[in-house]
Amino acid sequence: MEKEINKVLIIDDDEDVLFAAKMLLKKHVKEVFIEKDPRKIPFLLNQGTYDVILLDMNFSQDTTSGKEGMYWLEQIKERDPKAVVILITAFGDVETAVNALKKGATDFVLKPWQNEKLVATIHAAAQLKNSYNQVSRLEQEKQQLEESIDAPFKSIIGESRALQNVFTIIDKVAATDANVLILGENGTGKELIARALHKKSTRKDHSFVSVDMGALTDSLFESELFGHKKGAFTDAKIDRAGRFEIADKGTIFLDEIGNLSAPLQAKLLNVLQSRTVTRLGSNEAIPFDTRLICATNEDINARVNEGDFRQDLLYRINTVEIHLPALRERIEDxxxxxxxxxxxxxxxxxxxxxxxxxxxxxxLQKYQWPGNIRELQHAIERSLIMADQSTLEADDFFFLSKGGNSSTQQSTTMDDSFNLEDVERQTIQKAIQIHGGNISKAAEELGLTRASLYRRLSKYDLQ
Incomplete structure (x- = not known):
């Protein structure tokens, strides 16, 4: 059977005790370390961590009071607060044992011990240590995640005035519970803004729940948002909380809210007005306390004017509006x-x-970026994958000028450009047009050999 406990350290001035404990535990522990001199404890702790430390209460200088054991227990816990220490004593002094537990000991055993009881005690202590390690890892992961997004707008890249205006609104609104509607084209980073609002709010220690409303069918809408009871429909095998319940005390982000049909708009409005949800298959109204942030890429006011979106729902969701600029409006970023x-x-x-x-x-700054930041991200990824050199050149983004709209094409061949490569590209194009596509005459007009012109045609993807 595989040994579940990695390392155990035993400290006792009695060599017979050390030998007996090691022989017993080596069947259950991968590595057993023994030491008779407690003064080496700091050195041993510097060498690594242990799943369990067995520490004698009394050493040769003081054999009855347990003061030495208390001292070394404090030294261990000072160096490693999560150390799991089991005290060993030959004296069943309850008061001393209770005092030791108060100072951080996990358990204690009496000498002479019962083998099965000692092994069971060590296994339980090792499980506790494993729990400490898991909690520590989760805390580190949480801290790392928070560090990556808690610094003011760290995950939102940009220094343009348009983006700074967005940051200003976030700073003013985040600490309130005002409902926020984020407007912007696809790919502009609406969810990043929603997360920034949450992280700077008083609800930051609770859940941020994101829901893509465009991906919800009418049949799934109530189950996903409001929850359901077991047996409410065919696949309802267990009770399930909806997104509003999960987001209680936190923030719920409803993305692409403009895609909701009229019946679903009515159901959502009713929930927002009552601040309660009722799970499918239940009659119990469950209250929730949730900050609401919505987003859409549509002209929501035009939708209202056309009768496709409820005005009363719009009033509910847009106490504050944040307009995200398109990437072409912040080319400096x-x-x-x-x-x-x-x-x-x-x-x-x-x-x-x-x-x-x-x-x-x-x-890249001349291109119109109809797909905004998401398109730029994919363009960088594609170019990097295909690149043969360590520096991406303009040629590596040749695909941006293919299949684009006329404004995109025009933006990449501007007549007023003073960039030498742009001027050369335009000159070659004009020479070929003037000579009706005759490469020899175009090359002669440009003062180039046919081979040189062909190289430039390849360079500028003009073939």
């Missing part, structure tokens, strides 16, 4: 975003230290 995504994908695909040239950045 493109270098920061490109560098951010470049680092992410260079690490993911083990490409080493990757850079992006100024010519490439100028091209």
């Amino acid at each position: 493109i270098p920061l975003l490109a560098d951010h995504f470049l680092k992410i994908y260079a690490k993911k695909y083990k490409k080493g230290d990757m850079k992006i040239s100024q010519n490439a950045l100028r091209l």
Whole structure:
């Protein structure tokens, strides 16, 4: 049977006790360390951590009071507060044992011990240590997650004035419970803004629940948002809380709320007005205390004017509106975003230290980005995967000018550009057009050989 306990340290001045304990425990523990001199405890703790430490209460200098054991217990807990210590004593002094437990001991055993009881005690202590380790890992993961998003807007890349205006609104609104409606095109980062609002709010220690309303069918809407009782419908095998219940004391983010049908709008409005939900299959109204943040990429006011979206629902969800700028409206942020995504994908695909040239950045800043930040992210990933060199050049983004709309095409071939590569591209295009696609005449007009012109056609993807 595989040994579940990794390391146990035993400290006792009686060598017979050390030998007997080691022989007993080596059947259950991968490594058993023994030491008769307690003064070596600091050194041993510096060498690593132990699942369980067995510590004698009385050493040669003082054989009855247990003061030495108390002293070394305090030393151990000071160095490792999560250390699991079992005290060993030959004297069944209840008062001393209780005092030891108050000072951080996990348990105590009496000498001479019963083998089965000692093994059981150590197994229980090792499970406690494992629980401490799991909690510690979860705390570290939580701290790391919070550090990545708790710093003011750290996850939102950009320094443009348009984005700074958004940050200002977030700072004013976050600490309130005002309902917020985030408006912006697809790919502009609406959920990031919602998370920033949550993380800067008084509800930050509770759940942030995100719901893609566009992905919910009418049949799933109530079950997902309001929950259901076991047997409420065919697949309802157990009771299940809805998203509003889960988000109690926290924040619920309803993305793409503009996609809701009229009947679902009515159901949502009723819940927001009553501040209660009723699970499918139940008559019990369950109150909830949740901050509401919604988002849509649609012109919601036009939808209201057209009768497709309830005005009373709009009043409920947009106490404050935040308008997210499209990427083409914050082109000064493109270098920061490109560098951010470049680092992410260079690490993911083990490409080493990757850079992006100024010519490439100028091209990216001229492109219209109909897909906004999400499209830029995919463009960086695709270019990095296909690149043969450590610096991404404009040619690596050739696909951006293919299949785009006329404004996109125009933006990448601006006549007023002073960039030498842009000027060369435009000049070659005009020469070929003037000579009706005759490469030889175009090359002669440009003062190039046919081979040189073909290389440039390939470079600028003009073939």
